[in-house]
Amino acid sequence: MSEYILGIETSCDETAAAIVKDGKEIVSNVVASQIESHKRFGGVVPEVASRHHVEHITLVLEETFAQAGLTMKEMAAVTVTEGPGLVGALLVGVNTAKALAFAHGKPLIGVHHIAGHIYANRLVKEFDFPVLALVVSGGHTELILMKEHGNFEIIGETRDDAAGEAYDKIARTLKLPYPGGPKIDQLSAEGTESIDFPRAWLEEGSFDFSFSGLKSSVINTLHNAKQRGENLKEKDIAASFQASVVDVLVEKTYRAAKKYGVKQVIVAGGVAANRGLRVAMNEKFEEEELELMFPPLKLCTDNAAMVAAAGSVAYHQGHRADWDLNANPSLSLERYATRGK
Ligand code: KG4
Numbered sequence: 001m002s003e004y005i006l007g008i009e010t011s012c013d014e015t016a017a018a019i020v021k022d023g024k025e026i027v028s029n030v031v032a033s034q035i036e037s038h039k040r041f042g043g044v045v046p047e048v049a050s051r052h053h054v055e056h057i058t059l060v061l062e063e064t065f066a067q068a069g070l071t072m073k074e075m076a077a078v079t080v081t082e083g084p085g086l087v088g089a090l091l092v093g094v095n096t097a098k099a100l101a102f103a104h105g106k107p108l109i110g111v112h113h114i115a116g117h118i119y120a121n122r123l124v125k126e127f128d129f130p131v132l133a134l135v136v137s138g139g140h141t142e143l144i145l146m147k148e149h150g151n152f153e154i155i156g157e158t159r160d161d162a163a164g165e166a167y168d169k170i171a172r173t174l175k176l177p178y179p180g181g182p183k184i185d186q187l188s189a190e191g192t193e194s195i196d197f198p199r200a201w202l203e204e205g206s207f208d209f210s211f212s213g214l215k216s217s218v219i220n221t222l223h224n225a226k227q228r229g230e231n232l233k234e235k236d237i238a239a240s241f242q243a244s245v246v247d248v249l250v251e252k253t254y255r256a257a258k259k260y261g262v263k264q265v266i267v268a269g270g271v272a273a274n275r276g277l278r279v280a281m282n283e284k285f286e287e288e289e290l291e292l293m294f295p296p297l298k299l300c301t302d303n304a305a306m307v308a309a310a311g312s313v314a315y316h317q318g319h320r321a322d323w324d325l326n327a328n329p330s331l332s333l334e335r336y337a338t339r340g341k
């Protein structure tokens, strides 16, 4: 008999619900984006996000069940992003999940948002361990080694800005609309890498990242050009900035993949939608035996199918949240992975 898992995601600016069958197949996947509401502020406003989630969660859930032709009765469990994210936003999802699970007598399972991004790939293809995941989003830049399901070891992470955050900040400086990533990606394709922006390799052998130096360098270059009355082309700045980000992401992922002898490399999170990154990754790994995976664009950015996919694994591993499950805005991935052990 098929097993259906409900997923709920409200950690940032998407109100999302989904039903996943047997941990791997999307039955329905509904995402209500708030991007339009945050655009005029140039970024996500936490208060606005929470209010939107409250307004949309019921409709999103109704649509999710309607599209699937299923009811709560058929669900094996309710899974929800418990963190990290914006506390007020997370609370809407967590409390909705608790109410549904309690009212229908179903198990409740908390999911780490990054585990969700990684598990978006299992909706495409089964994992073959060891797996290396490069998670690049608005809030995260991490290299994670997985030796088995539900096991996450962070081998590298950003020391300052996340990759997506750097994209959004540079876009803002260029007065491009929020979110900046897709727009810079698009401009990059038209521009040339005429400016040699720095690449932060950090200490020998380190898999950590740093994007704040790059961000300052772009801002200084723009400022100096303005003072000299020079007119730098937006598309060339975009292409040069993107080249710097992509170079470091690709090279560090490649070195980590070699060091740990992984069978699969997964790229996940909003920045995984980046065309420049996809092309460069494919070129770099072309000659390698291992398999390179990117989720389809729709599963790169926040959604609840990924939460249900990760939640399904936690469900089978016996993890159950108590009724006092709370939103945890700074939930650590490693603590999440070792919970109950
Ligand atoms: O995973 P996500 O939806 O939310 C977080 O968990 O943060 O990622 C959103 C981030 C934003 O910073 C956005 O600018 C970036 O992903 N992004 C991109 C692209 N599409 C989205 N960055 C670069 N290139 C893209 N094509």
Ligand code: ZN
Binding pocket: 113, 117, 137, 138, 269, 270, 301, 302
């Ligand atoms: Zn995300």
